[in-house]
Amino acid sequence: MSRTKTIAPVRLHGEKTVAPDKCGVFSFDEERVRCGREALLPDEQTRDMAELFKVLAHPTRVKLIRALASGEMCVCEISEVVGLSVSATSHQLRQLRDLRLVRSRSEGKLVHYSLEAPFLVSLLDDCARHFSDREAHS
Numbered sequence: 001m002s003r004t005k006t007i008a009p010v011r012l013h014g015e016k017t018v019a020p021d022k023c024g025v026f027s028f029d030e031e032r033v034r035c036g037r038e039a040l041l042p043d044e045q046t047r048d049m050a051e052l053f054k055v056l057a058h059p060t061r062v063k064l065i066r067a068l069a070s071g072e073m074c075v076c077e078i079s080e081v082v083g084l085s086v087s088a089t090s091h092q093l094r095q096l097r098d099l100r101l102v103r104s105r106s107e108g109k110l111v112h113y114s115l116e117a118p119f120l121v122s123l124l125d126d127c128a129r130h131f132s133d134r135e136a137h138s
Contacts, residue, residue, distance in 0.1 A: 055099055060084065060092050062124060068102060069121045072114040 041049070055061060060082060067073065067081040079089035093113055096102045103116040115121070 052099060052101075055095055055101070056120075058092070060088075061096060064089070064092055064096060065101070065115065065120050066124060068113060068115045069124075072112050074107075074110045074112050076110070078113060 040046075056065075063082045064078060067078055073081070075086055075090055075093065078093070079086045082089065084092070090111075093102060093104070097104055097113075101115070101117045101120060102113050104111050104113050106112075
């Protein structure tokens, strides 16, 4: 049975009722707005970043990146690390390769993968730290 928690709206100075996550009036500081706009990235770069996070949204691909953080491996080794078939592993690696997050090289009948975007390790480490800190404070 699911439970729903309802937050009562807040009443501001006898005016209309608003939810606690909204302003009661429309007001803004022009300098803050200017600084916020300057912090925005170009639309194309924003779309590329969103696509990156969409690809990282799959737990298997996060595991693949963490595994490759230890160094280059062939698809067979990676599949053993993450517990998937070679075919499923190759499919997931292809999506990472399409975004140039990993690179592949053939050596005879083996295909080896390595990280092409090492910033991913730092990103995932920061995420792990965020969730560890959050759990420690719970």
